[in-house]
Amino acid sequence: MSTSQEKRALTATDFQNIKAVSEPEFISEDTYSYVVTSVNADKEYESQVFVHHLTDNVHKQWTTGNHRNHTFRVSPNKEKAFFLSDRSGTSQIWLTDFNGGEAKKITTFPNGVFSPVWSNDGKSILFCSFLEKDDDITSLKELSKEEKQAKQKEQQTKPLVVDRLKYKSDARGFHDHSKVQIIQYDVTADTFHQLTSKDSDHHLVDLAPDNKHLIFAANLEEDADASLVSDLYLLELQSKEITKLTDSKGSYHNAKFSRDSKQIVVYGHEFEYAGATLTKLFLYDLKSKERKLLSGDWSIQPGDTMVGDMRLGNSETGPVWSSDNESIYFIGSDYGAVHLYETDLEGNLKTRYSNHNHLFGFSYHPETESFILGISHPTDPCNFYKLSADNTLEQLTDVNKSFINDVALSEPEEITFTSSDGLDIQGWLLRPYGFQEGKKYPFVLEVHGGPHAMYGQTFFHELQLLAARGYVVLYTNPRGSHGYGQDFVNGVRENYGKGDYQDLMEAVDYCIEQFSFIDETRLGVTGGSYGGFMTNWIVGHTNRFKAAVTQRSISNWLSFYGVSDIGFFFTKWEHGVNLMEDPTELWDISPLKYAENVETPLLILHGEKDYRCPIEQGEQLFITLKHLNKEVEFVRFPNANHELSRSGNPTLRVARLENICRWFEKYL
Template identity: 25%
Template sequence: MKKHLWALSALAATLAGQAVAKPLDVNDVINLNKVHSAVIAPSGNAMVYGLKKDGESNLYWQDLTSGEVRQLTSVKGTEHDLTFSQDGASIYFLADRGQGTQLYRLSLSGGEALAVTHLPIDVAGYKLAPGGSKVAVQLSVWPSCDTLACSVEKRGELDGKKSTDKSYDQLFVRHWDTWADGFVNHLFVADIKDGKAGDVVDLMQGQNTDAPPKPFSGMEEVSFNNDGSKLVYSAKAPGKDHPWTTNFDLWEVDLATKATQNLTSDNTAWDAQPTFSPDGRYLAWLAMSKPGYEADRYRIMLKDLRSNQVRELAPQWDRSPGSIQFASDAKTLLVTAQDTGQYGLYAFNVDFGDMKVLSRDGAVGQVSEGAGRVLFSKNSLDKPDDLYLVDKDGFGLKQLTQVNADKLKDLDMGDFAQFSFPGWNNETVYGYWIKPVGYVEGKKYPVAYLIHGGPQGSFSNRWHGRWNAELWAAAGYAVVMVDFHGSTGYGQGFTDSIAGDWGGKPFEDLQKGLAYIAKQEPWIDADNACALGGSYGGYMVNWIAGNWNDKFKCLVNHAGLFDMPSMYYTTEELWFPEHEMGGTPYDNAPMYDRWNPAKFVKNWKTPMLVIHGQKDFRVPYSQGLGTFTALQRQGIESRFVVFPDENHWILNTENLKVWYKEVLGWMDKHTGNQAPKANGK
């Protein structure tokens, strides 16, 4: 009967002439319009963006003065990775229009898009040289091949092989969700003449290394200098140490001679995102300083190409940038970074290092600049992405799009607020609460205690496609999220503090945070709560099961770490556990033992839902199976849900519906939550 309550209340409101708003559900999240690939014209007077709407994605042009909008494309498929031509008359993009993914150019004065590349291999990414005379493209090739035809032939041989064996002489054997097959990302460069790319030249011929690096990096790791004579990219040197080193360097290629040099050989930590100033004066990039540590603070480095002097920009700014790019004035560096539960946009003067805040609240995503005007996307806990405009000096902020106005007007969202409390060692720790949709003063609500992964991460004030906190609020839960010690955006010392202390400071923060906010907000019923998390959040769920077993009505563990020694031997990026646990299991067994959830399974008694993707190579599904086995063998109420086609994340929309149905059903069962659900869920 519960599933009909929302429908009946909606009908009653309709009959009474009241406006009806329904709680958000997973179908709403999936079906939202999604803005992507936004770029501003060099003049700053117009923008082009992609919009996925009702299952189709097309490009739109918008005048930034009048607001006039016109649709540019209507071809099946998704155009993405947009770039304006230097004169603003054309737009470049990647699309698959029957010949694999290729680079296209579309004149904004009319006509059809014309293919710039005609390659036998998909173009995974591209970067135009200033002026558009050259293009760099990312292609997946067999490293020893000297022609694309050779790589195509090699791919055909592998696909046509009758046996199913895979053989390896070195790691990586698999990475993220893909078994290594011998193909690597290489960068190729071609001249562009009369709108067409000529023959491509492999800049990494014979190198068994990836550029851009797998699995998530893109062409932000590649940059032409201002006259197109050189190209710089981030990559590891060829070798067998890739799974346990974070030593990415910047490599400069002279495009005339093909001579390559390592620009950052003196730094054995991570160097990334090279970018040249438009006037050719500076090369900027991001650099970590601790080898083997993926969550170290990125420093903004500047090399004066006239004097060859290198310095750090704004060394006292204790935040780690997510992206950098020069503005067209060559004096301003646009930077995104997490800061105290937000993901902001900042403008730095490269001469003096002074900073201006362009956007702080919410979460900034893509950024593009033209003639001093900065276009960016932004979302928040209760709002999906839209596009915004601001001057590089921080003035004139305005919202440009409302791509989901019609879809959101009939949806209720829970009110939210950030809070802080004295956590471990009485140090200030931040978090968020969200009120359940339909909140009634004086009523107490069961708690969904969301624990983020990483562990160097943060749920933050942002809209999430998978772990969408508003969905628990819509289901009638008080949502609580704490950015415990180890979280990002609170200074590097705070982030570093979790290393070697996985079940220590963060665990204490989680205990204190829930007790604090329940006392401050009496509608939060901390005695009727479920804790849930993914990855490190799943680790913490397992840790809670053995070390705080009298607090929660239920637990939900998605892709959580269960047994630390076996996790080390079956994961892929070994630098991560080696840093976090202070070495390998054979060199530092006491640390792996100290923070091993499997050590405490005899204390487990709380009902737990375990979820895992079978293609998860970061936290292999054997970790979830081990968790479930420990529960079942002890007779603890438990359920195991496996998605054979999913990796560390749930990406298939039908699977995501099942995920939320399983999670909310499990929590409702154990908390007695009777809140009405939209769409009968």
Template identity: 30%
Template sequence: MTPLTLTDVFALEYAAEPQISPDGRQVVYERRSYDVMSDASRSNLWQLNIDGSAHQPLLSGAVQYRQPRFSPDGERLAYLSSVEGSTQLYVRWLTSGNTARIADLTASPSSLSWSPDGHWLAFSMFTPAKPSRLAIDMPQPPKGADWADSATYIDSVRYRSDGGGYHKSGQRQIYIVPSDGGTPTQLTSGDYPHGGGLVWSADSSQIIFAGDRHSDWQMRSRQGDIFTVDITTKKISALTNHSGVESSPALSPNGKLVAYLQLPDSNMSHVNPTVFVMNVDGSDKRELTPTLDRPINKIQWSDNGKSIYLSFVDHGTTKVALVTLKGKLTTLDVELGGQSLGRPYASGDFTAADGKVVFTGADSHSPADLSVVNTRGKIKQLTQLNQDLWRQRSVAPVQSLELKSSVDGRAIDAWVALPPNFDATKRYPLILEIHGGPHAAYGANFSMEVQLMAAQGYVVVWANPRGSSSYGSEFANLIHHNYPSEDYNDLMDVVDVVQAKGYIDEEQLFVTGGSGGGTLTAWIVGKTDRFRAAVVAKPVINWMSFTLTADMYPYFSQYWMSAKPWTIADHLWQHSPLSLVGNVTTPTMLLTGEVDYRTPISETEQYYQALQLNHVDTAMVRIPGASHGITARPSNLMQKVAYILAWFDKYSEQ
């Protein structure tokens, strides 16, 4: 078999958004792939029986079909589609196959939710508001004159976001519409963010939602509560008032309890959420997972209402557990993953019904397929979406590494991908790939970028140094107000361990990383000349300029820094890779999206110009139209890997 090639990116498929029918017999899910002609992702809806049989398309074609949601009686399926151009809300009658567009919407809806009586569908949708203006006395241009366009007036704290561009005036508001079609009714209003899932009360009279309805919400980066809105009177009531963020409300099967996630506001840069439960009126709040200390992604009630399913990330692996209302936690023997195709981040989704859990399975050799586990713990894989590709391509094997940090003896997890047809008697070049975040987690997960690098003959190693999530808050906060720091040592320890295995050419070491990984890559080449070449992707180079240009500047200045940036300039400079640029001799390429507002391209430009002034071999790759998620378009993922490999090949020993 031949190794993977760049164009194989367009051959990848993976499963997402699994939904089990109310009778527990069928699964509908999003089958996601890439369209080579539009250079974009595509989502179609497929269905299969819970035993894996009768796997077939439900709604398929060149357009998007997303967010399938069964009606309470299982006879209808709501979903979103762009089949008529803009994204609209549809309902399909499953017995007849008839489909109806049930509303004319002016923007893309999200967070679909059926009322228990089946009469309503709730959703959220961006709703424009009158923009803020400042009256100026401008003369009228002469007839036929070609004057400049009018200036844009901005006076909001949060005025742009990465991937979303400059904000229009307005917010996402909550709506309902009759499930057999009609005119949507807007339930919420005002300049407040209403995000996340929508949950109906048992009597279909109220919707439970999360948001921040405080007047100063734009400066409150880690605050939010759970509310109810009455669908008749539109009265809004608060159910929680913790200090921190309450999110992901879920109603118990008997309609008496609400489970939710609570993220405390501890002023630390990393905090893990915990599961709470309360009465539906907001009384008797109880914490169920006080000792879990792991990132929790999703919660869902069991059918009998005696326990709650939750997914959490532990040592780079996404797991599923059940917690009882008395706080007893039982972890299931399943591992989620496969939904981060670019780099090997922890990921995954699940849904549960009728005592079964359907989940996107983790595999270092393939993107997400669906599997099911029953009450006896027996696992059955339901799909093999990439089987056709793997029959033709060889895949790099992935091994785990065990090591102790030279700083303090802490255990550090790492993984290594070996080139296809690996021969331990030979010497291979090494690429150290560093994750972003920095509070994030890699794992033994499929990564097309890693696989493509290994296919070109590189050994690729990745790790979770201190600061990574999924090891507890204490481990993550070892870099609190101290980043980069000894995470550098952890990464060098990882390289040492791989190099000691005897199959690495010590003269052929390369390093790359994106976002926080780009910051660490720039830090590394300022601390050592051990690497022959480096690629710094979408980095922070200067903490002062970053904080005052990034889209999330209220959050970064409050939680990543001990004070306003101009009052701690010396501290920020000591942790800025730009402070070490005078030490750099390593050939260094920079790679960033031109509309990246998370780590703006001005950070890249600073480093590039500093390296040029110091006569260091350098290049700058600017990805047109790309935000912080450079690889959102498949061809950009291909470009990113191609540039990294070309830069490393340029400086490798022939």
């Protein structure tokens, strides 16, 4: 295998030339909408809505401007459409005639709105917004730019009083006292009605086709601040009566009413294996109140757990009911790929679509029994395809044609080997740009985060960039990864730095043995989050790597417990103990303990606003290694959170990639 020299090598800035598509949504049997997200000339993200008419193959752009426009939904009678846009400064609902015309902003909520849906009669729109306890939704106004600046300035001179366990999150930063509430907008009367008001977050999940009920997810327990429960509730729209559907033992999400409004299907589990528990699929009869498990013997993980760095925008992953209410469609992660599955109401599972790639979203048309599929694979970032009822597949878009025609991309070679304790470990190897037989190449091992996630057959700019820079790149799914059943994903719990470390080192050994073009004297390793922990662990336990880059990492489980937005429960989940129960055990699995052993030159990359793996984790490691006169460097990214590598500021993303390449070029 050789890389074509007619195409140029990928660069660190090339992700800015890639269009990410998302949100396929059938409007009629021959029309669907979708969203394209890209980096504009100002080096900022923008998202635009398109409508594709299949009969004449015309793609009509519905929105313009340097804004984030998305969540486009056409009313049931096809007369009106709404979309979310931040063109006024905050994400609000904009309403327009579907046949054209100026869009009108219909919400002016200071904290913006999200999760809007049409009622089935097209008379109202339901949505969520963060509200303060005494907010009057009839008089709320979006803050002007000047008002926002004044509020931010006031917050900078005002102490933050914290009295809750869950007072911050990587996505929101420091929390205020607002809660997610569900609101109904009457399209004809142009009025708003607040449907929920308790001092808790109420997340709108689905609206019944008969418009009589909605489902929301919430934790309304007294100990909600210390609990991870997410229950489902049924709200009767006319009486506002609320009925609890689940029993406060687990976490439930993505519930969908059947088309006759008599049943719901829902994802969830009861934390049987803590954060490593496979998602289950349940059927709930609203009349009998009986709950039925459909996924009892399935080994797949419902939902999309694929790791990547170019998935901008959300897409439907299911569950979705068939037209006759006899089947349910959903996306599932399995063995390094993501497929479309179908189950009947007895849990008999079959694969509806699979092609060893990454199906990241879909839309289903009940009359034609067809699907719009969003698909990514390693040498094509994303496109939409139509899957007809007879299983014929037709490509609908070619959004990155010029990029693919211009840039050389490496096709991964799949590897599978058996670990020393009998587990089958799957991985992929990329050959470098301009590969020549008989030549030796430096090698980089990439370790994914999670740890309960999955590498696989999707486009990954960072991996392709390293191959473009002349490295053999290996990425694998060690124990703890999704896609290989419950026992496998649970295999890392209370086992950090042991079986997982073994899997990764044996993967490197396997590749060196199988591929003679790897220069075993020039090995590098990198990873982020859990992958950063593992990078830190590796350099503290072996000197075989000549360079390492640790990203948004964990170095000290003792402090992680108290500083991470998830530390107070994640520590117990993953290690079986928390700080107060056994600090010695947590110190024993902390890479910081082994700093004296580190001989590998280490680059530490960390976002300053990372609340998932806070920057003090990188600081501790840097100071310790520097104090020990080790070869180490620390790069801090301002205003960057845990999502820097995936959806962070485009300029900072480029800087991050260039620093990774700089370090490996220096030492490999």
